[in-house]
Structures are given as structure tokens and as C-alpha cells.
């Protein structure tokens with residue numbers, strides 16, 4: 752597993768604290784209004800579902816959700832939630848979507864795009880678009896004081912943060928903050944609707 756996957760495995764039990772940040776509450780409430788209509792009545796494939804925080808939001812309106820993640824530790828927490836539609840869980844690698852069975856109307860991924868290397872984003876984008884007629888993504892915008900500072904930037908433009916868990920362990924975590932233009936270029940020729948909130952962005956992609 753990569754350092755990224757190790758970090759989220761080790762962070763599983765404390766992951767949801769990120770959703771308690773007071774300054775982000777208004778934006779989170781907005782996302783919880785915007786997302787359910789985008790998946791209403793649809794068969795959803797969720798990539799890198801983590802602890803199921805967004806799965807629960809999508810389940811308010813989706814017909815069904817297959818929630819996947821590389822880490823069974825995060826999915827164990829997701830399994831412990833209750834959902835208002837049919838949800839199943841599967842360990843799966845976001846970069847091997849062809850190994851996930853089933854037909855889907857919408858692919859959703861929350862806060863994972865930022866963890867994809869710049870050199871891989873266009874290929875990853877195409878693999879998402881191939882799985883469904885609509886792809887919905889949410890992720891962070893960089894806001895000083897709310898996000899971890901950028902600790903280093905590579906020649907390719909990938910940015911990293913030094914993340915610390917409550918037990919003191921630190922991890923060098925890839926976290927990119929794409930511009931709308933970069934994202935649209937990666938998704939081309941698919942059509943992108945982009946919404947900027949203060950702390951987050953939301954994109955809806957249709958092939």
C-alpha cells in the first residue's frame with residue numbers, strides 16, 4: 752500500500768473529526784443540499800468512500816450505492832452507519848475500476864481527486880467517465896488556516912502536506928488543489944459544471 756493508503760488506514764478512527772471544523776459547517780450544509788438531487792433514483796458507484804460520511808448523504812436519494820475503498824478499516828466504520836437506501840461495501844482500488852462489477856448511473860468520489868498525482872489525473876478522469884453517464888466529485892479548496900500548510904511542491908506541481916495523527920505519527924500526504932482550468936483539461940472532452948464554495952468545490956461531469 753502507498754503512504755496515502757497507510758495514512759487513511761491509520762486515521763480511520765479519527766477521520767470524521769475533519770467534518771467538525773466549525774468554519775466549514777455552512778459549506779458542508781450546502782453540499783448536503785446539492786448532492787442528493789444529483790444522485791436521486793440512481794445506481795451509484797462511490798470511489799474511496801472512506802468512513803461513509805458522504806455515502807449517508809447520497810443514500811438519502813440514491814436507488815442503491817456500492818461504496819468502495821482500498822482500506823477495509825475505513826469501510827468497517829462505513830458499515831456501522833445506517834443508510835436510507837440499499838448500500839453495499841467493497842474493497843477496491845480507485846485505479847482499477849474495471850475490477851468493480853456492476854452497471855452504474857453515477858460515479859461519486861469525495862476528497863480523493865486531490866490525492867491523485869498530476870501525472871495520473873487525466874487517465875483517472877477517463878476511467879471515471881467510462882463507468883457512468885455522470886461523475887460527481889467534491890474536494891477541498893486551499894484555505895490558509897483551515898487546511899494543513901503545503902510542505903513541499905514537486906517539479907510536476909504536486910503538493911504535499913505533513914499530516915499528524917493524535918498519537919504523534921506523521922505522514923507525507925499528497926494533496927493537490929486543482930484550478931477549474933486544470934480539472935476541465937483533465938476531464939476533456941467531457942462537459943464540466945463546477946461550483947465553488949468557500950472551502951470546497953463540487954464538479955458534475957457528463958460524458
Ligand SMILES: C[S@@+](CC[C@H](N)C(=O)[O-])C[C@H]1O[C@@H](n2cnc3c(N)ncnc32)[C@H](O)[C@@H]1O
Nearest residue numbers: 756759799800801820821822825844845861862
Ligand atoms: C480523504 S479520504 C476520503 C474519504 C471519503 N470519501 C470522505 O470524503 O469522507 C480518502 C480515502 O481514499 C482511500 N484511498 C486511498 N488510496 C486509495 C485507492 N488507491 N483506491 C481507493 N481508495 C483509496 C483512503 O482509504 C481514504 O478512505
